[in-house]
Amino acid sequence: MDTDTIAAIATAMTNSGIGIIRISGSNSLSVIDQIYRSKNGKKYLSEVKSHTLHYGMICDGAEVIDEVLVAVMKAPNSYTKEDTVEIQCHGGIVVMKRILETVIQHGARMAEPGEFTKRAFLNGRMDLSQAESVMDLISAKNEFARQNSLRQLQGDLSQKIQTIRQQILHQIAFIESALDDPEHVSLHGYRATLGECVQGWIADVDNLLKNSENGVLLKEGIHTVIVGKPNAGKSSLLNVLVGKERAIVTEIAGTTRDVLEEQISLDGIILHVVDTAGIRSTEDTVEQIGVKKAKEYLQQADLILYVMDASVPLDESDEEILLMIRDRKAIVLLNKSDLDQQIEEQQLAQKLNHPILSVSMRNQTGVKELSSLIQQMFFQGRLSIHDEVFLTNIRQIENLREASQSLCMVNESIGLDMPEDFYSIDLMNAYEALGKILGESVEEDLIDEIFSKFCVGK
């Protein structure tokens, strides 16, 4: 069976209550020993009894990350039937993420979506009748992760990774063509050339890593989509939210002309807000595309802010939007409360079960109420970030690290004067790690590159 050690956040990604990071596999105890410190600093969790709970700190080197309780469950008496450690920490997303990253740096790997359950099942922990649901869970979680990994990447970021990957592939292809056809392709003096390339790639990847630690890498946060008819005040809402908090995490480059995206911190809760084109039936092609996009965003959103112009009566487009958000987490905002009201709040409340707020973007009234409503939903756990989104992000950072390490090994091999065929092994690892971020598989890339770029063969 799988023996490597996996880790993931086991609780919902809300800011409430306690967060649990779960580690499972044969190295679980050695991982926790490296990062756990008891009060007197003398306790090793690999030596404690199974099914015991321990108070202490999680540390990354000298730095204390959080005060925690650690549960130790030894094989085979755990969910996965493997050595399992659960770290209970203070809920906050930032803390949970930090702990998970520390765990991974000390020898665990990020669990694949659904992997704990898969292990539990394969190790005979679960009833046979649960097999169908285990398979469904695995495929659903993976599908979500796959769809999201690319969407979450900042536009120019995937471009940068793509460029580095292409350059790496080109060099591998050159080395390999020389190995396959030494009489046509010479590697004379190549070591120095490759050395320079590798230095450059390491710098590039490390730069991306540094950015990722500042949170710039990925679109994290509660995916919030603002929808409404044209001119209802959607953009004003975004401006007000941004302006009020003055806490834009990033201005995202490469946004399309019909969708504007901002990252906003609302008293500690990060929202990834998308302002969409107004939804209405239209003949205009360009606008149709915008509307189609808006609908797509709407389907993927964690939270929908539906802005209505209260000064005009409900029409067909409103009905359409109301239908779309019916079973979703949404807040309805009755804008232009400063004007004559054509829509009755009570009348509307009968039609749907979403909270409704009267606001005026012009006078900036109701914004505070909106902010506290979102917080309330979040802390009550009614609103959560899809955990796979977060986990995907951590996986991607792990992949970047792996790429960087592999490139460093190439560098080392060059320094040691190893033969060239050794370089391509680690170059290939780096190439594959970067590919995982983009969700691309390797397949026949290399062979294609060799034949398209180098004239080899008799």
Next chain:
Amino acid sequence: MPSVVETYEVCVVGAGHAGCEAALACARLGLETILFTISIESIAMMPCNPNIGGSSKGHLVREVDALGGQMGIAIDHTFIQSKMLNQSKGPAVHSLRAQADKAEYSRFMRRTLEQTDHLTLRQAEVTEFIVTDGIIKGVKTYSGATYYCKAVVLCTGTYLRARCLYGEVIHETGPNGLQAARRLSDSLKNHGVELFRFKTGTPARIDRRSIDFSKMEEQLGDARVVPFSFTTDPEEVQIEQVSCWLTYTNDKTHEIIRDNLHRSPLFSGMIEGTGPRYCPSIEDKVVKFADKNRHQVFIEPEGLSTNEMYVGGMSSSLPEDVQYQMYRTVPGLEHAKIVRNAYAIEYDCINPRQLKPSLEFKAIRGCFSAGQFNGSSGYEEAAGQGLIAGINAAMYIKGQEPLILDRSQAYIGVLIDDLVTKENTEPYRMMTSRAEYRLILRQDNADLRLSRIGYEIGLISKERYDAVVKKEALIAKEVERISHVAVGASEKVQTLLQEHQSVPLKTGTTLAELMRRPELCYEDLEELDLNRLALPYDVIEQVNIHVKYDGYIKRQMKQVAQFKKLEHKKLPEHFDYHQVKSLRTEAIQKLNLYQPSSVGQASRISGVSPADISVLLVYLEQMKYRNG
């Protein structure tokens, strides 16, 4: 009408490099075997380049040899020049390549076949398959004779519906003007076999007397020749070698080619088959790499008893008159007389997806296939498959498990796995970059990797196997010993290090540690190693590699251990993957199409994701419980 009816255990169709290995394997395993060929004169013929081996192909030959095949022995007896390629690079990519005396090679293989018990040679065109209830029963020949058997190995090479083309000329023949096999394709189709149309090509042969070698660079063989076969005494291959010659195309050559492209059947659309990218015609090279102002041309002898010289690097399907013009622009070939024209050849081969990793047809029990018929190219690729197909035909008849080498065991394993698992759109050629565990799959350790398998199958003698076991023990013991030989920073040590331009020692170390320095090897440190025993050269070679590349090799061993887990999880045959509901639609379609034999193979099919593999694992577990 009365006709000939005979019964054998195995029928092998085709006596090229695949067919010879298949027939020899079966006969040597004691099965009554008949080997059909369209012409007895064309046994083990090399219709294209006159060499055996080369990068990664040399590995295949070594593996064939370690498993008890014939190719290595045959080339050791008939080579006229030999080189170990990539010697400046790591041991994993060292590769032997020898120039063969084509006629001698063919003759040697024919003698071997003729001297093998249980083996019958027969000149005849096989035209029909006899299949009952999905099980092979025999074959029929053009004369109407029937040969009943328990297993068939198809090795038809490039002969099925073959046609050779240059310019507007079409010969409805196989290679070298030999008769094509026109009828078997229809029989295959009738039994549901899906066929592809592939093409390949060969350059002209030129009369040696018409070549001016003074305008070319001489290419010599290695001073010390290394044999292919582990059974060959290295002293026996230290022969007088012949030279090859290097020259180049130039602007004039390229101009002639460009001006006449419209007359090439490749560009005019007359050829429908897909050609190999690694073996491009000179037309292809000139068009695709227009910025290159010259291409290498290797002039290689075809044998000692002929004047024919092979023009390596200039395969073509341009018309005869253009061929003359084009070749004559190359320095040294100004007055070239062509003996045989260059041509392209088109032929039928199968979509190898229809095969199991044992090379047996999924839909026809007892029917195996190998070589170019499976969509590969190259003599060595053919031999590797032929040996495996032959062995597995024998295993099938004996009711034993088939031999399936995985990707971590042999290049042959990589080759067959690629063929039966990946989309194949051109003739497949082995390349070192296709082997993900190549540090382990070296040509120098093929005997250590595969002799046990060859012995268990029955193709390697007890004596030969015992020698390998002994070698293995010597290597392990010596590696262990030198890891414990202490070396101090004495004056003697520092002087020796200085002599080899190596940094002086600051503190004590071990012999093994010193050997890891790129500039030092086992032999260099003899003076410091007082208890050293005299060891054979091949043992020392292994000790050097083990110690020097220890870290890398261990890393690959770890990856192999991971890989093996999925490889060992077998999937049921003829399974309908619609039953596994959580699989994605694309995965269901691909899995149903390929019917992989293991989860490992499934994971390499394009369109099957890691999540699908997880789902499959859970499903298998469920099945296991259900079936008790």
